[in-house]
Amino acid sequence: MKIKRILIANRGEIAVRIIRTARKMKIETVAVKTSVEPVAMFLSDADIVYDNTEDNSEIPVFLNIERLIEIALETKCDAVHPGYGFLAENAYFAQKCIDNNINFIGPSPDAIYKMGNKTIARKIALSAGIPMAMGSEGNIANEEEAVAIADKIGYPVIIKAASGGGGRGMRIVRKPEEMEKMFIIASKEAEKAFNDPSVFIEKYIENPKHIEFQVLGDKKGNVIHLGERECSIQRKHQKLLEEAPSVALDDELRNTMGKIAVQIAKAVNYYSAGTVEFLLDSEKNFYFMEMNTRIQVEHPVTEAITGIDLIEQQIRTAAGEALKYRQEDIKLTGWAIECRINAEDVQSGFAPDPGKIEKLSLPLGSNIRVDTGVQAGSAIVPSYDSMIAKLIVKGKDRKDAIKNCKLALDKVWIKGTKTTLPFFRMLVRNQKFLNGTFTTAFIEKDLDKYYLNSEYEEMLAAWLATKLFIEENLMDNSISVDFENSREMSPWLLNKRINQF
Amino acid sequence: MTATGPKVKKLYALSSENKRFCFSQPLKHSIRIGKHDYEVKLKADDKYGTYILWKNRKYPVEIVRSRQNKYEILFNDISYTFTIETPFSMQRMKVLNASRGKNERETLKAPMPGKIIDVLVREGSTVLRGEPLVILEAMKMQNEILSPVNGQISRVLTKPNTNVMKDDMLIEIKVD
Numbered sequence: 001m002k003i004k005r006i007l008i009a010n011r012g013e014i015a016v017r018i019i020r021t022a023r024k025m026k027i028e029t030v031a032v033k034t035s036v037e038p039v040a041m042f043l044s045d046a047d048i049v050y051d052n053t054e055d056n057s058e059i060p061v062f063l064n065i066e067r068l069i070e071i072a073l074e075t076k077c078d079a080v081h082p083g084y085g086f087l088a089e090n091a092y093f094a095q096k097c098i099d100n101n102i103n104f105i106g107p108s109p110d111a112i113y114k115m116g117n118k119t120i121a122r123k124i125a126l127s128a129g130i131p132m133a134m135g136s137e138g139n140i141a142n143e144e145e146a147v148a149i150a151d152k153i154g155y156p157v158i159i160k161a162a163s164g165g166g167g168r169g170m171r172i173v174r175k176p177e178e179m180e181k182m183f184i185i186a187s188k189e190a191e192k193a194f195n196d197p198s199v200f201i202e203k204y205i206e207n208p209k210h211i212e213f214q215v216l217g218d219k220k221g222n223v224i225h226l227g228e229r230e231c232s233i234q235r236k237h238q239k240l241l242e243e244a245p246s247v248a249l250d251d252e253l254r255n256t257m258g259k260i261a262v263q264i265a266k267a268v269n270y271y272s273a274g275t276v277e278f279l280l281d282s283e284k285n286f287y288f289m290e291m292n293t294r295i296q297v298e299h300p301v302t303e304a305i306t307g308i309d310l311i312e313q314q315i316r317t318a319a320g321e322a323l324k325y326r327q328e329d330i331k332l333t334g335w336a337i338e339c340r341i342n343a344e345d346v347q348s349g350f351a352p353d354p355g356k357i358e359k360l361s362l363p364l365g366s367n368i369r370v371d372t373g374v375q376a377g378s379a380i381v382p383s384y385d386s387m388i389a390k391l392i393v394k395g396k397d398r399k400d401a402i403k404n405c406k407l408a409l410d411k412v413w414i415k416g417t418k419t420t421l422p423f424f425r426m427l428v429r430n431q432k433f434l435n436g437t438f439t440t441a442f443i444e445k446d447l448d449k450y451y452l453n454s455e456y457e458e459m460l461a462a463w464l465a466t467k468l469f470i471e472e473n474l475m476d477n478s479i480s481v482d483f484e485n486s487r488e489m490s491p492w493l494l495n496k497r498i499n500q501f
Numbered sequence: 502m503t504a505t506g507p508k509v510k511k512l513y514a515l516s517s518e519n520k521r522f523c524f525s526q527p528l529k530h531s532i533r534i535g536k537h538d539y540e541v542k543l544k545a546d547d548k549y550g551t552y553i554l555w556k557n558r559k560y561p562v563e564i565v566r567s568r569q570n571k572y573e574i575l576f577n578d579i580s581y582t583f584t585i586e587t588p589f590s591m592q593r594m595k596v597l598n599a600s601r602g603k604n605e606r607e608t609l610k611a612p613m614p615g616k617i618i619d620v621l622v623r624e625g626s627t628v629l630r631g632e633p634l635v636i637l638e639a640m641k642m643q644n645e646i647l648s649p650v651n652g653q654i655s656r657v658l659t660k661p662n663t664n665v666m667k668d669d670m671l672i673e674i675k676v677d
Contacts (some may be wrong), residue, residue: 462514462522
């Protein structure tokens with residue numbers, strides 16, 4: 001069943017990204033215009049814009065299942081792409097689409113449900129013989145039970161939300177006396193974020209690497225993997241930089257882990273694109289963590305080294321086409337790095353810094369790809385995430401990719417909000433990053449400064465401050481005096497300066 | 502108006518980390534590195550906005566705020582705060598600082614608009630630099646606002662579930 005028109009149930013760069021592939025495949029797209037963001041790149045890119053600015057509902061439209069179905073039917077879409085975030089991993093939404101004869105571009109509602117519930121996912125992985133960190137069999141009822149299980153598996157342990165993801169509802173517990181407090185915090189956070197207070201416990205793996213495998217399946221039961229992504233550069237479980245492949249894996253380990261990723265996907269009859277996340281410890285033991293049943297933010301690094309358009313594969317498999325690739329067709333060529341350029345203030349602990357993008361200039365080049373949903377004049381609004389652009393840089397090997405990345409970072413020009421650029425400029429010069437030995441604890445433990453601090457840059461900033469001071473205080477503007485000839489401070493100004501103390 | 506009074510021949514830019522940069526007055530439009538003087542140009546155009554051109558490279562600059570002799574400059578995405586002092590005011594500042602002692606107060610302001618989720622300290626609490634004081638939710642993320650100094654909380658100016666604007670005062674700390 002060929003897809004002719006897709007409703008993009010998302011916004012920002014991922015909406016732009018989906019539209020790009022749809023256009024290439026000669027499929028029409030419908031984007032939804034909201035009152036929060038009436039002007040945006042994804043709206044100008046789409047073939048059809050559905051005006052939803054009159055919608056007064058409390059729920060944002062991208063989370064409003066009934067409304068999205070209505071829009072899809074009204075605009076005669078035969079498919080919906082959920083992107084990432086919002087309803088991308090909502091089994092009910094996927095089912096609702098199917099019930100209305102709309103093709104959901106993603107896996108089956110059953111696979112979303114099973115992998116979305118971490119306790120069920122654990123049970124499935126256990127019965128499939130997948131290596132996992134020791135932990136509770138199911139959800140934990142109360143803190144006493146939590147203490148009992150933690151005593152059995154040994155501290156430190158991690159409490160996780162059963163319906164969780166993205167780091168929310170997670171707490172590390174190192175001592176039994178911390179358990180009660182942490183259990184309550186995690187459970188409350190889980191309830192608030194996911195409407196489900198249930199939590200479970202796992203052995204906490206110290207200083208692991210976060211390695212995830214891209215899998216791809218069709219509705220005929222074929223599943224392959226497209227290699228790994230290294231996502232250990234993260235802060236509070238929010239990824240900042242991803243690369244593919246990973247220095248930590250050799251071909252043998254890649255094959256082993258890849259096979260297991262495929263095995264997990266097959267256990268839930270997975271189709272479409274998905275990601276199997278593992279933790280890899282310093283002894284190269286790996287543990288299944290979770291499966292994300294959606295396209296990931298960092299999918300471009302896999303596309304860069306495999307040459308496969310993952311959105312296209314999602315659309316084709318949703319339409320019922322069989323995968324045209326077999327595992328042996330997948331070749332990883334070169335190295336790719338993605339930097340997430342967010343509107344965040346690295347000097348204030350990565351606090352979001354929403355605002356208007358006043359100037360924007362992004363680098364171009366054969367080894368550079370930029371995925372963005374904004375242009376000069378766009379606003380980064382507080383209601384959505386803080387992403388400005390993803391800078392994806394390729395090289396023939398890791399060293400080359402880092403070199404190209406360093407050059408590309410200096411060509412990104414953003415004015416209007418603070419960004420994570422200074423962080424990446426520091427990172428590409430950091431020894432531990434360069435030698436690849438970093439773990440998920442890197443940002444919290446190995447860095448004392450989150451940004452590049454160049455002595456010359458500070459001196460230039462000081463020069464500018466001094467120049468401004470002179471212009472505002474030492475120059476007499478009442479008559480036009482050439483600054484060079486007016487070297488003396490007026491008594492009035494001098495007096496003003498003294499009174500400040 | 503004819504300017505009289507002492508000539509200012511030097512200006513100091515003091516960074517928030519107490520680094521001192523000295524510039525001659527009138528200000529030269531070059532910066533010396535080793536034996537070479539490199540020209541500094543402040544420019545602006547439609548594509549890039551305001552920028553500094555130095556050693557063939559453009560650096561984005563913005564003046565975040567200026568109040569009296571205090572300037573916050575955003576240079577290549579990093580913000581720097583400087584106070585500009587003349588040799589005279591510098592001398593005066595030293596004298597005043599010595600007589601004032603160390604009982605300074607630090608005010609903690611909201612770094613961005615958002616909602617206060619929790620206040621983790623009370624008036625009179627002793628806090629250490631880096632200790633979380635307030636949890637502020639903005640853009641779906643909870644952010645811990647950390648104490649910039651060691652000291653004692655002298656005033657708590659916010660409470661949980663309050664919406665705050667950027668730069669709203671949250672907490673005042675008596676610096677140790």
